[in-house]
Amino acid sequence: MRELGLTIDKIIAGDVRTASRVISFAENEDARAAHILKALFAHTGRAKVIGITGAPGSGKSTLTDKLAKEMRRRDKKVGIVAVDPTSPFTGGAILGDRIRMSSLATDPGVFIRSMGTRGQLGGLAKNTMSAVRILDAFGCDYIFIETVGVGQSEVDIIKLADLVLIVNVPGLGDDIQAIKAGLMEIGDIMVVNKADKEGADRLVIELETMLDFRGEQEGLRPPVLRTIAQDGEGVPTLCDQIDIHFEHNQKIGLLEKRRRRNLRLEVENLLLDRFTRRMRQVITAADEMDNLTESLYNRETDPYTVAETLGESMKLP
Amino acid sequence: MSDRTIRVLIAKPGLDGHDRGAKVIARALRDAGMEVIYTGLRQTPEQIVAAAVQEDVDVLGMSILSGAHNTLFPKVTALLKEQGVDDVLVFGGGVIPDEDIPFLKGHGIEAIFTPGTSTEDVIAYIQNNLKR
DSSP: OHHHHHHHHHHHTTOHHHHHHHHHHHHTTOHHHHHHHHHHGGGOSOSEEEEEEESTTSSHHHHHHHHHHHHHHTTOOEEEEEEEOBOTTTSOEEEOGGGGGGGGTTOTTEEEEEEEOTTOOTTSOTTHHHHHHHHHHTTOSEEEEEOOOOOSSOOGGGGTOSEEEEEEOTTSOOHHHHHSSSGGGSOSEEEEOSTTSTTHHHHHHHHHHHHHTSOSOSSOOOOEEEOBGGGTBTHHHHHHHHHHHHHHHHHTTHHHHHHHHHHHHHHHHHHHHHHHHHHHHHHHHOTTHHHHHHHHHTTSSOHHHHHHHHHHHTTOO | OOSOOOEEEEEOBSSOOOOHHHHHHHHHHHHTTOEEEEOOSSBOHHHHHHHHHHHTOSEEEEEEOSSOHHHHHHHHHHHHHHTTOOSOEEEEEESOOGGGHHHHHHTTOOEEEOTTOOHHHHHHHHHHHOOO
């Protein structure tokens, strides 16, 4: 118990090694993580959490690097959680987001952590929230979560972030892409990166048109901002907009509403996780699973009945 | 060792623009089920050590083809020591003459892999020599 108190104190005091080790515990679902995160929770909720999402190669890492630099210029402490995909076959991963952030590495006011998705769908790693909490307690004013390069429906970032930036680039598709459901609906701020490339003007118009039809929504109309992340162009304006959104959302109660919703979703997800683990136990313990599969294949029974029977053994309604 | 995922930092210290070898190793370790964080080219020892600490890696592999290994590798291990990091397995690779290897091993670079090493050897070495 004394050791737990010490760990908490060290994280709050900004000890990098302790914070990074505890993130590992969380990633590995080590039993120590749960104790620490429970005790840490009371010390969190101060950081502004910003999700950065968009297609692979749209410039998320470069933009995150430049955003962090701008926030450092404004004397803010910055945390970055950068997620890259884990191989579904080997469990291995190449986490390459740091490549674009190497000049931030030695800044003591920046903490960068790379995470593999480890089987989680939705664009994030399973324990991204834990990493964010630890960086929050660690004293970061802003925490940027960079998702994996996403397609159209990886929208889990809204369950974690206070504010979501969608990074768009010219040349990826026509205006039908902009009116599809999913990713494009979740942005608080639309970034048109690589704005010096052909098609940027058109993309801006398409996004604005999409937003015209977005209907009644809480909060500010998402601005469409041009950036050239590589050169840092447009980044100070983007940082200003982030702050404007936070201020506004706080004033109208939207920030609080989102945070309440997200905490509730988090509990649901934790429960779901427990349930999934229990289900795996039941399925692996069921000696008859092989026989059942055989009967299913031979059409002697059906998936619905099998699920019902197994569900009953787990006391599900 | 438990079945937790092994985290490896692959780094390119110094002014050396060739990272084919580093990328081949990174890919091979990925395929062996490890999480590989790649720093990109031209990193200072300070950047490498900061990344190793923030990423809480089990293994640090550095690749050098420029000939600066006798300066840069020991600088990295000295900085790690300074930070109190003693549970990271450090290895090096690249064009490194045999006669330099004892010196490097004396400075905490626990293995040196020279051209011609099979990726299986590197994987096995990591799996068998983790420090935590």
